[in-house]
Amino acid sequence: MNAPEKVGEKLRALPDKPGCYLMRDAHGHIIYVGKASSLRRRVQSYFRRATLRRAPPKLLGLIRSVADIEWIVTRTEAEAALTEGRLIKDYRPHYNTLFKDDKRFLLIKVDLGARFPRFQACRIKRNDGAAYFGPCISSAAARTALEFLEKRLGLRRCAAPAPDAETHRHCIDDIVRYCSAPCLGRTTREAYMERVMEACAILRGARPAALKEIAGEMSAASAAFRFEKAAALRDALASIRMVARQNALALRTPAAGRERALSGVRELRERLGLSAPPRIIEAIDVSCISGTHAVAGLVCAADGLPRPERYRRFRIRTVAGMDDPGMMREAVLRRYRRLRDEGRPLPDLLLVDGGVTQLAAAREALRSLGLDAIPAIGLAKRYEEVHVREDLAVPPLRLPADSDALKVLQRIRDEAHRFALAYHRRLRERRIRESALDDIPGIGDARKRRLLARFGSVRGIAAACEDELAGVPGVGPALARLIRQTLAPGSS
Numbered sequence: 001m002n003a004p005e006k007v008g009e010k011l012r013a014l015p016d017k018p019g020c021y022l023m024r025d026a027h028g029h030i031i032y033v034g035k036a037s038s039l040r041r042r043v044q045s046y047f048r049r050a051t052l053r054r055a056p057p058k059l060l061g062l063i064r065s066v067a068d069i070e071w072i073v074t075r076t077e078a079e080a081a082l083t084e085g086r087l088i089k090d091y092r093p094h095y096n097t098l099f100k101d102d103k104r105f106l107l108i109k110v111d112l113g114a115r116f117p118r119f120q121a122c123r124i125k126r127n128d129g130a131a132y133f134g135p136c137i138s139s140a141a142a143r144t145a146l147e148f149l150e151k152r153l154g155l156r157r158c159a160a161p162a163p164d165a166e167t168h169r170h171c172i173d174d175i176v177r178y179c180s181a182p183c184l185g186r187t188t189r190e191a192y193m194e195r196v197m198e199a200c201a202i203l204r205g206a207r208p209a210a211l212k213e214i215a216g217e218m219s220a221a222s223a224a225f226r227f228e229k230a231a232a233l234r235d236a237l238a239s240i241r242m243v244a245r246q247n248a249l250a251l252r253t254p255a256a257g258r259e260r261a262l263s264g265v266r267e268l269r270e271r272l273g274l275s276a277p278p279r280i281i282e283a284i285d286v287s288c289i290s291g292t293h294a295v296a297g298l299v300c301a302a303d304g305l306p307r308p309e310r311y312r313r314f315r316i317r318t319v320a321g322m323d324d325p326g327m328m329r330e331a332v333l334r335r336y337r338r339l340r341d342e343g344r345p346l347p348d349l350l351l352v353d354g355g356v357t358q359l360a361a362a363r364e365a366l367r368s369l370g371l372d373a374i375p376a377i378g379l380a381k382r383y384e385e386v387h388v389r390e391d392l393a394v395p396p397l398r399l400p401a402d403s404d405a406l407k408v409l410q411r412i413r414d415e416a417h418r419f420a421l422a423y424h425r426r427l428r429e430r431r432i433r434e435s436a437l438d439d440i441p442g443i444g445d446a447r448k449r450r451l452l453a454r455f456g457s458v459r460g461i462a463a464a465c466e467d468e469l470a471g472v473p474g475v476g477p478a479l480a481r482l483i484r485q486t487l488a489p490g491s492s
Contacts, residue, residue, distance in 0.1 A: 015040060015071075016039070018076060022070045047063065106142045107123060108145075109122045112130070112131055140239075145243045153199050156179050261408055274348075278375070279303055283350075286331065295423045333365045352376065355380040356390050384410065454472050
């Protein structure tokens with residue numbers, strides 16, 4: 001079966017990246033949603049001759065109904081799986097059977113404030129102070145992981161809110177020693193809570209040593225020909241890893257990101273010895289190649305999160321050549337002189353992309369403006385060291401790799417670098433495009449400005465007819481003809 005022309009074009013354009021794909025019929029309805037570690041390999045496999053020869057009727061019906069394909073690229077396969085589930089719930093495609101019910105994804109819940117906490121499976125996350133893990137796209141994996149941890153760590157599974165000896169005289173979990181029986185006094189609450197916290201850490205993926213221990217037991221069981229035990233350990237290990245990955249993915253939500261950003265801002269106050277958390281942080285980076293098209297980019301973050309409306313770009317005017325400190329000094333002077341003169345709010349912290357040299361230039365500029373009260377620091381890329389003084393004798397501040405404060409600084413620094421580099425590239429590419437006009441005899445700076453003002457770009461000039469070109473002041477019929485001959489249609 002030959003795929004429709006539109007589908008064939010989409011198949012050739014598919015990226016070799018993880019993500020979700022959506023198949024539509026001739027009416028534009030989504031009929032199937034799937035996920036893949038490689039969109040290109042997975043989707044193209046549907047239309048191979050070998051697949052069509054062996055395809056069951058349902059799959060063959062799907063393939064024959066496909067009139068268009070769309071896709072969503074994700075960062076990881078785990079993220080693709082979550083996205084797939086949400087899309088299926090939203091669109092309920094005809095050919096999907098998995099996730100077709102209206103149930104929510106499974107969560108694992110534990111109330112750490114209870115006397116003897118127990119883990120439960122649930123589907124709704126409430127604001128009740130309990131700890132939640134997930135959502136888990138595979139309910140079976142979540143239940144397998146939970147059951148294994150309960151047995152391994154001796155966690156209680158009984159439903160009684162306040163279990164006691166009378167209630168559990170015949171508790172089967174106590175009889176078979178699956179439960180440490182805190183309700184019967186066989187272990188203290190402190191010792192039991194250690195077991196609970198260990199289970200929480202494993203579900204978060206914070207106990208790789210525990211997973212290695214399980215993997216070792218699996219290998220030992222297999223070597224001893226105890227294959228059923230080895231298989232059970234294998235399934236449990238895979239389920240725990242899946243839950244941990246999906247829990248980590250769930251923590252990347254906007255709400256979780258805001259909370260971590262606020263935590264980082266509060267930590268910055270302590271690390272830098274500031275009188276208050278730096279709620280408004282501005283970062284500056286410079287970008288140039290061989291001293292040409294030198295620019296600076298300034299980005300702003302409020303409570304650790306980007307504020308694009310406060311981003312600013314600067315073309316460096318007073319510095320020639322490769323002089324990063326000079327460029328930094330000019331950008332700081334221009335930015336904060338204007339804020340000072342206009343009486344606008346100043347940032348709580350200035351972050352410069354660089355080390356001691358760039359920091360010294362920024363602080364010199366602030367002192368010249370009488371704004372040396374603005375705290376300024378530098379973040380060097382090589383070792384991710386925070387420079388708090390422009391003195392080499394003062395050692396830089398080294399924050400832990402998992403520090404929320406460091407992550408806030410890194411995100412803002414990287415955003416400033418991206419913003420400045422994008423502006424530099426735009427100017428460089430514009431110059432490259434406009435240089436095509438320089439090769440046409442009779443076009444100087446004045447005529448070039450008029451042509452670009454009229455048509456917007458070299459591409460627009462190339463697409464214009466001779467009469468339109470000749471209508472530009474200073475461009476007659478002869479020059480218009482030469483422009484048309486020089487700039488072929490589609491010139492960039």
